[in-house]
Amino acid sequence: MADGIYVSMCGAVARAEQLDAVADNLANAQTPGFKAARPAFESFLAPGAAQDKRYAAAVATGIDLRPGPTQRTGNALDVVPEAGMFLTVRTAGGGTAYTRDGRLTLDPDRRLVSDGRPLLSPRGEPIVLPPDLEARVDAAGRVWAGDVEVAALGLARLDGPVDRVGPSLLAPGAGGRALPAEGAVRSGELELGNAGALEASIQLVSAQRAYEASLQAIQTYRQLDQRAVEVARVK
Structure with missing residues (x-):
């Protein structure tokens, strides 16, 4: 179960970085000259880990130079x-x-x-x-x-x-x-800023839900680990 916890933790960390970027974009939607941050994500295989699991990471945050309204x-x-x-x-x-x-x-x-x-x-x-x-x-x-x-x-x-x-x-x-x-x-x-308020709000909700899903997955894996330990004790 440990691999599942690590996968979920990586997903939560990546989504937390996305939340920070999107929240900053939303806060500055009306700031003159502001350019939105766009996080980039990547999946990878961890050395020594199970090869059927992919880990997520926010590898870079680019700046969107497109003009705003x-x-x-x-x-x-x-x-x-x-x-x-x-x-x-x-x-x-x-x-x-x-x-x-x-x-x-x-x-x-x-x-x-x-x-x-x-x-x-x-x-x-x-x-x-x-x-x-x-x-x-x-x-x-x-x-x-x-x-x-x-x-x-x-x-x-x-x-x-x-x-x-x-x-x-x-x-x-x-x-x-x-x-x-x-x-x-x-x-x-x-x-004005090139991150529209509506667009940033939608991205914020989506990122928040993905972050909460990763936290829920971590909790589920922990419960499964605990049950496995209790079953082993009974035997």
Whole structure:
């Protein structure tokens, strides 16, 4: 019976990881720029175990880069990069990361920021606007202060694996890279998370039921083991 318990335990662990990912997707369904996590599962034969049993495991969690739905805001500093491109930002640690969270604002130093992180130009420099002038971003990704062009948004395309380093913040993973790109943006709009609330809710219920089934299987195998021990004692 021990093999059955181990198979069920592996299934429960894999489903627990799926539950964490789906719950995070559901919680961020309306978060601008959020990209859903998609766990990948694999079955395997355990060394030395019975060869008629397969064990499950969550082997990787990929990030779904498909665009999410957009929402019209009319704000001149809300942007959606076209063609799946990402805005380039500087992290608190001084590194570079990428986001589609287009809620741009000006910090006290008049730097253009996304969620508090400075936006970078194609040259990798923070975009600073002069005082007392209204800021806007045009369709070509150029940043204006009044009638003066200040800089352009640094846009990039992510190629290969990516890692999430914040709720709406990504960085190239092992073997991945960020390629500088030129392109357009849509002003006055925001892109929301690409995990639909209905889809994530259905996945959450399905994963929860599968997790509970694995726990029930573990309990059943334990009861069978206990009965086998009691029968052996009687004999």
